[in-house]
Amino acid sequence: MRATKKYLATAIIAAASIALVGCAPTAATGGGDATDAGAPVKVAMLTSQTGPLAAYGAAYTAGFEAGLDYATDGTGTVDGRELEIEWADDQGNPDTAVSRAKDFIGQGYQILAGTAASGIATALAEQAAQNKILYISGPAAADAITGVNEYTFRSGRQTFQDVATAGTFIGDPAGKKVVVFAQDTAFGQGNLAGVQAVLGGQGATVEGVLVAEDATEFTPFAQQLLGASPDLVFVAWAGASSGAMWTALAQQGVFDAVPVVTGLGDVATYGAYGDASDKISFLNHYFGGASGTDAEAAMIEHLEAAGAEADLFSPDGFVAAQMIVQAIREGGDTVDGMIEALEGWTFESVKGEITVRAEDHAMIQPMYQARLVQDGGDWVPELVETIDAETVAPPVAGE
Numbered sequence: 001m002r003a004t005k006k007y008l009a010t011a012i013i014a015a016a017s018i019a020l021v022g023c024a025p026t027a028a029t030g031g032g033d034a035t036d037a038g039a040p041v042k043v044a045m046l047t048s049q050t051g052p053l054a055a056y057g058a059a060y061t062a063g064f065e066a067g068l069d070y071a072t073d074g075t076g077t078v079d080g081r082e083l084e085i086e087w088a089d090d091q092g093n094p095d096t097a098v099s100r101a102k103d104f105i106g107q108g109y110q111i112l113a114g115t116a117a118s119g120i121a122t123a124l125a126e127q128a129a130q131n132k133i134l135y136i137s138g139p140a141a142a143d144a145i146t147g148v149n150e151y152t153f154r155s156g157r158q159t160f161q162d163v164a165t166a167g168t169f170i171g172d173p174a175g176k177k178v179v180v181f182a183q184d185t186a187f188g189q190g191n192l193a194g195v196q197a198v199l200g201g202q203g204a205t206v207e208g209v210l211v212a213e214d215a216t217e218f219t220p221f222a223q224q225l226l227g228a229s230p231d232l233v234f235v236a237w238a239g240a241s242s243g244a245m246w247t248a249l250a251q252q253g254v255f256d257a258v259p260v261v262t263g264l265g266d267v268a269t270y271g272a273y274g275d276a277s278d279k280i281s282f283l284n285h286y287f288g289g290a291s292g293t294d295a296e297a298a299m300i301e302h303l304e305a306a307g308a309e310a311d312l313f314s315p316d317g318f319v320a321a322q323m324i325v326q327a328i329r330e331g332g333d334t335v336d337g338m339i340e341a342l343e344g345w346t347f348e349s350v351k352g353e354i355t356v357r358a359e360d361h362a363m364i365q366p367m368y369q370a371r372l373v374q375d376g377g378d379w380v381p382e383l384v385e386t387i388d389a390e391t392v393a394p395p396v397a398g399e
Contacts, residue, residue, distance in 0.1 A: 038080065038081060039081070040081060040082040040083065040084045041078065041081055041083050041084065041328050042086070042107070042108060042109045043083055043085045043109070043112075043324060044104035044109040044111065045061075045064065045087045045088070045112075045113055045114050046087075046088050046089075046090045046101060046104075046124070047060050047090060047115055047116065048089065048090055048092045048115070049087070050089055050091055051089075051093070053116045053117055054092075055266060055268065056116040056266070057089075057116060059266065059313040059314050059317070060114065060116065060139055060313045060314075060316050060317040060320075061087070061317060062303055062306060062308040063299065063303075063313065063314035063316060063317025063318040063321075063350075064113075064318065064320055064321045065302070065306070065321075066298070066299040066306075066318055067299070067317060067320065067321030068085075068321040068325070069302055070299065070302070070318070070322070071321050071322045071326075072325060078329050079329060081328070083324075086104070086109070088100045090117070092117055092120070093120075094119050097123060101124055105127070110335055111134045111136075111327065111328075111338070112124065112133055112136070113135070113138065113155070113323075114136075114137075114138045115138050116313065118141060118144075120140065121138070121140035121142065122145060125137070125148045125149060128149065128151040128152050129148075129150075129151050132151065132335055133151060134151060134335050134338050134339065135152045136152075136154065136320050136323050136324065137152065137154040138155055139156045139312075139313040140154070140156070141156070141159045142159060143158050143159050143394065143397075145158065146158055146360050146361060146362045146394065147360030148397075150339060151335070152361065153361045153363075154361065155319040155320040155363065156285070157285050157363065157365060158362065158363070158394060160198055160394035161285075161365070161367055161392045161394065162194075162285070162367075163194050163197075164367075164391070164394075165284070165367040165368070165387055165392050166195075166199075166232070166283045167198065167202065167204070167232075168283075168385075168387050168391065168392070169259050169283075170232045173199045173203055174203030174204065176199075176205070177205045177206075177207070177229070177230045177232075178195060178200075178230060178231065178232045178233075179206075179208070179225060179228050179230040179233050179234070180192045180195050180207070180209070180234045180235075181209050181221070181225060181233055181234070181235045181236070181237075182209075182210055182211070182235070182237065183212070183236075183237060183239070184212055185213050187236065187238055188210055188236055188237075189210070192208040192210070192236075195234055209221055209224055209228070213239070217248075218241075218244060218245045219248050219251070219252060221248070222249050222251075222254050223252060225249070225254055226253070226254060230258055231259075232259050232261060233254065234262070235260060235261070235280075236262070236263075243273075243274050246273050246274055246275075246276040247274055250274075250275050255276065255280070259281050260281060261283060262280060262282060263282065263284070263285075264282035264283070264312075265312060266311050266312040266313070267287075267288075267309065267312070270372060270378070270379045270380060270381065271379050277374075278372055278374070280371070281369065281371065282370040283367065283370075284367065284368040284369070285313075285367065285368070286310075286312055286315050286350070286351060286368070287311075287312065287368070287381040288300060289381075289383075290368050290381075290386075291350060291352055291366075293350060293352055294348075295348055295349050295350050299314060299315075315349065315350040318349060318350050322347060322349060323342060323356070326341055326342060326345060326347070327339075327341050327342055329341075342361075343356060343358040343361070344358035351365050353389070355389070357396070360398065362394050362396075364389045365389050366388060367386075367392050368383060368384075368385070368386055369384040369385040369387065370383055371384055
């Protein structure tokens with residue numbers, strides 16, 4: 001395995017005895033009874049195969065298949081043990097996801113992974129704690145998933161890391177002024193709250209310019225941004241009005257006056273910024289070619305062979321596969337052992353060196369600054385800077 005384990009003193013697990021991974025336990029109730037060590041290991045994968053997050057689910061799934069091939073050296077087995085991997089569609093609906101998770105748990109699955117929706121991930125985390133199974137969340141970014149319970153891990157980044165990466169465009173945020181430009185919706189308000197918590201917590205003054213969701217004229221808001229004289233504008237926007245919004249910011253000279261930062265999304269969004277494309281500074285979790293690691297090369301080769309391409313959440317699936325293999329290989333046949341095998345684990349993956357922080361299961365990983373450049377008639381991302389993992393590491397949950 002291309003990995004090493006790094007245990008911290010705090011990684012001691014005091015959980016109750018748990019039923020074992022694999023086929024049905026030999027005893028009808030818990031107590032930590034052993035299963036056949038050579039029996040197949042059952043792994044349940046839940047993600048959006050339909051619904052509004054289906055594209056994210058597809059990228060996660062393709063990344064998982066590539067990661068499984070990489071972590072098992074192409075065998076699909078762990079120390080000779082077969083993996084029975086079953087996929088199900090969460091449809092982007094928490095009730096559907098919980099129902100299917102309960103069905104998997106009832107069938108004896110004790111490893112569950114996936115989902116791009118934070119609301120679903122928090123619901124599945126609750127199921128993991130109630131049923132004492134291992135749960136590895138997918139691209140879902142909510143900070144609340146980190147440290148929610150001892151059974152829940154994540155394979156992607158979290159919101160704090162996104163916002164902290166945005167802050168790197170102005171260096172030390174202390175004493176700086178940041179304006180969040182967003183729609184007056186739960187999404188926009190959530191981003192404002194996140195920037196207030198992260199950059200405000202680092203000494204920045206954070207204000208919001210929130211726009212009605214049905215607004216179509218953005219010139220007055222662009223002028224409001226200029227009038228605020230910020231050191232950074234953080235844009236959180238979604239929907240059909242995005243093109244008009246970016247055009248208004250360009251026409252009013254916002255980009256000439258202040259750095260404007262937003263998150264670089266999946267491949268399908270690269271052409272969505274119009275004339276502002278080469279003026280925006282992008283924080284980024286991942287884009288194809290960002291890291292240049294051996295693991296990334298292996299992932300891209302596998303994806304291309306399957307007719308796919310590297311995308312925003314490809315590494316989340318890849319890492320999930322690595323974590324599952326590590327849990328099975330080093331964790332023995334108990335969920336307790338799997339948790340201990342993952343806590344404090346440092347390993348090489350698509351984005352480089354990643355550590356599962358023992359105290360709260362945060363995924364400590366590098367992030368990226370990027371820009372869009374033209375390649376023929378297309379806009380494609382180009383790396384500006386890799387941000388060190390510790391620079392954007394979230395505080396330990398609960399401290």
